[in-house]
Amino acid sequence: MSAPDRPPLKSITPATDGPRAAVPTPPPAAVGEPKGAARKGDRTAVVPDPHPGDGRRPVAWLHIVAPRGAVPTATSRCACGRDRSAVGHAKVHALITEHNDHREHCPLRNPQEGRAAA
Known part of the structure; x- marks a missing residue:
């Protein structure tokens, strides 16, 4: 039984006839230059935010x-x-109570005004 013919694993690049002149590349486009519709002055549609905030x-x-x-x-x-x-049942229950109490008295949720703020 003979193995099937396989192509060689490496290709040999043929030798060139001599040095060649480099081909110049086109100048690069300006960074951020508008293309297509923007270049023509067409406006893009501005759509409202699909999820407007309610301030909360x-x-x-x-x-x-x-x-x-x-x-x-x-x-x-x-x-x-x-x-x-x-950590632990009793301490977690106590923390839940403290958290609810803090929400009632937090300065960010209930800003103080006047004499109480000073």
């Missing part, structure tokens, strides 16, 4: 992890700089 934004986050049969953990964070965490 998140300020406080409560993240609870309670896998079945494992010890629960919780993290309470606020944009005002408050960052607390708890």
Whole structure:
């Protein structure tokens, strides 16, 4: 049994007749140059934001992890700089209560005015 004929693994480049002059390349286009419709002065349509905001934004986050049969953990964070965490059933319940209480008294959610601010 003989192996099938295979082409050689490397190709040999034939020798050139001599040196050749380099072919000049066209000058590069300016960076950011408009193409197509923009060059002609056609305006593009400006569409409104499909998801307009209602002015609300998140300020406080409560993240609870309670896998079945494992010890629960919780993290309470606020944009005002408050960052607390708890491990265990009793401490997680206490942190949930603290988090809700902080939301009621956080200076970012309830700005103080007048004498109370000073």
